[in-house]
Amino acid sequence: MSDYIDIIRKPETQNWFKAAMGMNITRDCLLDIVKEITHELYNTIRKEINRKHGVPEIDVCSQCYTPNVLTCDTDNKCCHYKNGRCAFHDIYKPRNCSANLCNEICKEIVCRHRFRNRSKPKSFQGPTWVNTDASKWCAEPWQIAKCYLSKDGYKDVNKEEEADFNGIVNIMYNCEFFQMYFKDDLTQKENVCIKVLLLQKV
Numbered sequence: 001m002s003d004y005i006d007i008i009r010k011p012e013t014q015n016w017f018k019a020a021m022g023m024n025i026t027r028d029c030l031l032d033i034v035k036e037i038t039h040e041l042y043n044t045i046r047k048e049i050n051r052k053h054g055v056p057e058i059d060v061c062s063q064c065y066t067p068n069v070l071t072c073d074t075d076n077k078c079c080h081y082k083n084g085r086c087a088f089h090d091i092y093k094p095r096n097c098s099a100n101l102c103n104e105i106c107k108e109i110v111c112r113h114r115f116r117n118r119s120k121p122k123s124f125q126g127p128t129w130v131n132t133d134a135s136k137w138c139a140e141p142w143q144i145a146k147c148y149l150s151k152d153g154y155k156d157v158n159k160e161e162e163a164d165f166n167g168i169v170n171i172m173y174n175c176e177f178f179q180m181y182f183k184d185d186l187t188q189k190e191n192v193c194i195k196v197l198l199l200q201k202v
Ligand SMILES: [Zn+2]
Pocket: 071, 072, 073, 078, 079, 080, 086, 087, 088, 089
């Protein structure tokens, strides 16, 4: 036990602790900002769908699940086939939203993803659909933000409050809507988000 007390008293340990505290405080601040911008993102998407297809911004849909809005294609990283059947599309089949909304929200999410281009390396191919629940897109903008997380493992992170620092930075970087809130040009190889994400990996 006394060994641990010595470790805790060491200046290096205390510096490490301060750094961790600093990161938590930064995360809390960023989270507030991301929450607000995510609402803005949803409003912008709805305005765009209204402009393109005349769907009123007050219309909502909670009837389309994620498999309903995605075509059956392993590129979406959700589809996997067993005995010739897709397990992901087993219950909910691809279809057009009766409110003409969910498929359009899906397209708008894709076109704002920094790595939507299929020529990019495999690990960077557009939204991570496995994290989201499309039936909640109109009610919880966070479900849209989750499409911009970089990897799966966030499926059960249903509330903004549960997202970690890495996840929050990934949302800000992967979703191009956030660019207008940055001074840094996020299209450059070296940018503030990349620096933070690399630091996390060390
Ligand atoms: Zn499928």
